[in-house]
Amino acid sequence: MLKEFKEFIAHGSVMDAAIGFVVGLSFKAIVDSMVNDILMPVIGFITAGIDFTNLKIVLKQAVEGVSEEVTITYGQLIQTILTFLIVAFFLFLVMKAVNQMRRKKLEEEPEDGEAEPVETELELLKDIRQLLSDKEK
Helix, strand or coil: CHHHHHHHHHCHHHHHHHHHHHHHHHHHHHHHHHHHHHHHHHHHHHCCCCCHHHCCEEEECCECCCECCEEECHHHHHHHHHHHHHHHHHHHHHHHHHHHHHHHHHHHCCCCCCCCCCCCHHHHHHHHHHHHHHHHC
């Protein structure tokens, strides 16, 4: 069982997934920093300094020593939606750039004139039949 587990862990797709996960977490840190440190201050400036995370509806005021404040923090939802839209747009731009590079690379590949003809199964069988008939003669 331990041997099977080692084979499973060492299998290429598991290692690729682990590496992809680590790179994804690193990319998430970059995107979070861009959203929180660059874009949200600009949005805050545009909206006259509104901090969306502090927007809430108080359902019940806190009573000191007896109960806590009961609130609906709709500002956090707005912040999360804005973050999602910004991240989605950022990823769209990244994928658009990657796709443009791929297209450019495909366009730059030189064509070597005619492509090598691909033999079909029927042609291969005809060649084998011809070789066998030549051998019998």
